[in-house]
Amino acid sequence: MSGHSDIVLVDEKGIRIDGRTAEEHRAVKIEAGVLKNADGSAYVEIGKNKVLAAVYGPRECHPRHLQNPTKAIVQCKYNMEAYSVGDRKRPGTDRRSIEISKITAEALENVILTGLYPRASIDVYIEILQANAGTRCAGLTAASVALADAGIPMRDIIPAMAAGKADGHVLLDLNKEEDNYGQADVPLAIVPSTEEIVLLQMDGNMTREEFDHAIEMAVGGCKELYALQKDALQRRYTVDGEEDDSDEQ
Amino acid sequence: MSSEIISEIRRDYIVNLLKEGKRTDGRGVADFRDIKFEVGLIESADGSAKVSLGETTVIAGVKILPGTPFPDTPNSGVLTTGAELIPMAHASFESGPPGEDAIELARVVDRGIRESGMIDVQKLCITPGQEVWMCYIDIYVIDYCGNLFDACNLAAVLAIKNAIVPAEQYGKGENYPMPVTCTPISVTAAKIGKDLILDPNFDEEHIANARLTIATDDDGNFRAMQKGGQGSITLDELSSCLDMAVETGIKIRKIIG
Numbered sequence: 047m048s049g050h051s052d053i054v055l056v057d058e059k060g061i062r063i064d065g066r067t068a069e070e071h072r073a074v075k076i077e078a079g080v081l082k083n084a085d086g087s088a089y090v091e092i093g094k095n096k097v098l099a100a101v102y103g104p105r106e107c108h109p110r111h112l113q114n115p116t117k118a119i120v121q122c123k124y125n126m127e128a129y130s131v132g133d134r135k136r137p138g139t140d141r142r143s144i145e146i147s148k149i150t151a152e153a154l155e156n157v158i159l160t161g162l163y164p165r166a167s168i169d170v171y172i173e174i175l176q177a178n179a180g181t182r183c184a185g186l187t188a189a190s191v192a193l194a195d196a197g198i199p200m201r202d203i204i205p206a207m208a209a210g211k212a213d214g215h216v217l218l219d220l221n222k223e224e225d226n227y228g229q230a231d232v233p234l235a236i237v238p239s240t241e242e243i244v245l246l247q248m249d250g251n252m253t254r255e256e257f258d259h260a261i262e263m264a265v266g267g268c269k270e271l272y273a274l275q276k277d278a279l280q281r282r283y284t285v286d287g288e289e290d291d292s293d294e295q
Numbered sequence: 296m297s298s299e300i301i302s303e304i305r306r307d308y309i310v311n312l313l314k315e316g317k318r319t320d321g322r323g324v325a326d327f328r329d330i331k332f333e334v335g336l337i338e339s340a341d342g343s344a345k346v347s348l349g350e351t352t353v354i355a356g357v358k359i360l361p362g363t364p365f366p367d368t369p370n371s372g373v374l375t376t377g378a379e380l381i382p383m384a385h386a387s388f389e390s391g392p393p394g395e396d397a398i399e400l401a402r403v404v405d406r407g408i409r410e411s412g413m414i415d416v417q418k419l420c421i422t423p424g425q426e427v428w429m430c431y432i433d434i435y436v437i438d439y440c441g442n443l444f445d446a447c448n449l450a451a452v453l454a455i456k457n458a459i460v461p462a463e464q465y466g467k468g469e470n471y472p473m474p475v476t477c478t479p480i481s482v483t484a485a486k487i488g489k490d491l492i493l494d495p496n497f498d499e500e501h502i503a504n505a506r507l508t509i510a511t512d513d514d515g516n517f518r519a520m521q522k523g524g525q526g527s528i529t530l531d532e533l534s535s536c537l538d539m540a541v542e543t544g545i546k547i548r549k550i551i552g
Contacts, residue, residue, distance in 0.1 A: 081438045082350045083385050094338060098437060100383040123382065123390050128433035129340035129356025137379060137433065138392060171383040173435065175354065176339045 055212040055224050062212075064093075064221055071207060071219035071267045076187070076278035078195045084171075086196025088278070090188035093221055094178035099188035100171045101196040107167035118163035122151035124185055126174040146182045147172075153186060153206075153235050153244040159199040168198060179225035183207050183233050186245065191275050195282065203279075205271035206235035206245060209260035216256050218263045232257070234264040238272045241265065299387055301501045309498060313490045320349075320496060325539055327494040330449065330550050334457040342458025342473065346450040349496065350440040355432060355450035357458040357473075361421060361465050362429035372419020372427045376405035378434040378447055385439040399523070403481070404434065404447045406519040407510030411479035414455060418474035421467050428460055430473075441496040444508045444521075448481040453551060479518055480547045481510040482540040486526055493539055507533070509540035513548070 056062055066072070072093030081087035084100035091097075107113045112121075124146040128137050154170060170192070172185035183206035190204040210220040212228030225231055230250025236243055252260065309319055316324060328349030337343035340356035364371060378401035380388045393401070408414065419428040432454065434447045458473040485495035485503035495503060504526025510519040517537065522528065528536070 081352070081383070082440060083438055084383060087383075096337070098383065102382070102386055105386070125381065125390075127337075127354070127356060127435055128377070128431065129337055129343065129358050131339055134358035134360060134431050134433075137377060139390075169382065171381065173381060173383055173437070176337050178339075 053223065053227060055227060056215045056217070060215065062217065062221075063223055068215055068217050069263055069266070071270065072221065074271060074274050076191060076274050078191050078278045078282035084192070084196070086192045086194070086198070088188045088191035088195060090184050090191070092180060092184045092187070092219070094176060095174070095181055095184045096176040097181065097184040097188045098173045098175060099185065099192040101168065101189070101192045101198065102171075103168040103196070104163040104166035104198070105169070107165060112167070113165045115164055117160035118158070118166040118168050120151045120155040120158060120160065120168050120170065122147045122154065122170040122172065122189070124150060124172045124174070124182070126177060126181070130174045130177045146185070149245055149247070150182065150186050150189060153204055154189060154193065156242075156244045157190070157201045157204055157237055158193065159201070162199060168193075179220050179222040180208050180233070183235065186235050187271060187275065191278055194279055202237045202239045203272065203275050204235050204237060204244060205268040205275055206233065207264050207267035207271055208233040209264040209267070211250060211252055211256060211260070216259045216263065218267050230256070230260070232260050232264060234261065234268065236265060236268050238269055299497075299501050301498050305498060306502045309502060310488055313487055313492070318492065319498065324490065324492045325543070327445075327543065327547070328496070330547065332449065332453055332551060334453050340454070341461050342454045342456070344450045344453035344457055346446055346453065348442060348446040348449070348494065350438060351436075351442060351446045352438040353434055353436045353443070353446045353450045355434045355447070355454040357454045358431045358433070359458065359460050360429050360431070361426055361467065364420070364424065364427040368416075369424035370420045370427070371416040372414070373429045374405070374409055374414060374416065374432070375429070376401050376408065376432045376434070376451065378404065378436070378443075380436050380439070380443075384436040388436075388439070399521070400443055400447060401434070403444055403508055403519070403521045404451050405432075406521070407448055407479045407481050408432070408451060408455065411477055411510065411512045411518040413452070413475060413477055413479050415474035415476050419460070430458075439497070441498075441500045442483055442494050444483045445481050445494060448479070448510065449547070449551065452478060452480070477513045478548055478551070479510045479512055480544040481508050481519070482543045482547075483508040484536045484539065486524075486528060486532065491532055491535060491539075493543060507536050509536060511540055511544040515541045515544065
């Protein structure tokens with residue numbers, strides 16, 4: 047969020063550097079059930095972001111002192127591959143990934159019917175294969191599809207998408223340049239059926255009007271994403287042979 | 296790779312089938328599982344490959360950055376190989392710093408690449424004695440169904456072949472393809488009772504007493520080996536492993552081109 051930029055991120059016609067309008071999100075591809083070992087899994091591409099999510103559980107909770115006698119706990123590990131970013135990222139957890147893991151787990155815990163599995167753990171693993179701004183949203187989007195694929199009872203599936211500001215324009219789903227040189231970033235995740243917010247962060251500088259506009263856009267984007275999540279799950283569990291083939295990796 | 300326990304009944308089934316020269320997944324003793332691969336799938340990497348060996352799936356990415364050479368090899372690029380057994384890949388994998396299995400895996404893969412001279416490190420020199428290309432090969436296992444050694448070797452080799460040295464990005468002249476001289480292929484045999492099989496699947500790997508990984512180069516010469524497991528291997532068995540490694544190496548080179 048440096049705010050100063052020599053490059054033009056949005057031209058006079060309101061077109062962004064990747065050819066999108068302000069209210070358009072990047073191309074999305076979602077596939078459910080892509081891994082063999084995991085109880086549930088999903089692969090998501092949002093623009094140049096490539097994300098895998100896997101779910102194990104409900105299973106016995108380790109370490110045991112984390113067990114909750116009344117409900118399952120949700121543990122999430124968000125991890126970036128060493129080659130996922132411009133410079134090589136040193137493998138292993140850092141403070142950023144710990145924070146993202148925490149807010150992702152909290153968002154998911156909101157929709158999972160954890161009361162059904164006392165003392166158990168539901169483990170969610172998010173691996174960022176390629177990053178291009180918006181990986182926490184892509185990761186959460188993938189994780190909810192993976193949970194559904196694992197057959198974990200949930201109130202709803204969570205889509206997540208960011209809105210932000212660049213060159214003074216409020217934009218949906220920032221790409222890397224807009225994120226680096228823009229003025230604000232607002233990742234948002236909602237429960238579509240109730241419009242409850244389960245993840246919200248913001249950094250940068252926005253007026254009240256801009257912020258309201260950004261939220262409105264992000265909610266719209268989430269709803270579009272939601273349809274694609276459901277479509278991926280339907281494709282995964284369609285019996286029709288022809289459609290089924292396209293799902294196999 | 297993990298201390299997963301295979302039930303007695305499953306073990307007996309595998310052992311009894313092997314007596315007839317058969318395997319639970321229908322393969323012959325020297326057959327590899329299907330190899331599928333995709334290269335260049337990670338645009339943020341300088342080279343990348345995803346490889347499936349049966350249901351085992353791994354992704355390797357290569358990152359190349361300018362850095363300082365080691366004092367004893369002032370004109371050579373630097374090669375570093377890492378492997379991560381992430382919890383996504385199997386219920387028995389835990390997150391955290393690499394354990395002994397991941398370290399052994401990375402070092403065995405590294406040895407095949409390094410000792411075969413696959414990468415001409417002299418051509419990764421920018422300014423002799425001062426600046427060279429550092430080549431990081433990072434391998435992530437995303438689905439573990441046995442024989443990570445060969446799957447990771449294939450992914451690393453394909454990612455290296457796919458790699459471009461990003462000289463322009465750092466103002467060091469023109470981009471050029473990774474200087475590759477050969478294709479080292481590793482072939483892993485497992486010993487179950489007195490039987491030798493290639494490319495063990497998950498169950499086979501976990502009941503095997505010993506394991507032998509052999510890397511060969513294009514000429515069928517041996518470049519790296521690693522014996523694993525508590526069991527022993529006789530000289531005759533070693534001899535047949537060496538033969539199988541050469542034959543299978545040729546087949547795999549044809550598949551990956």
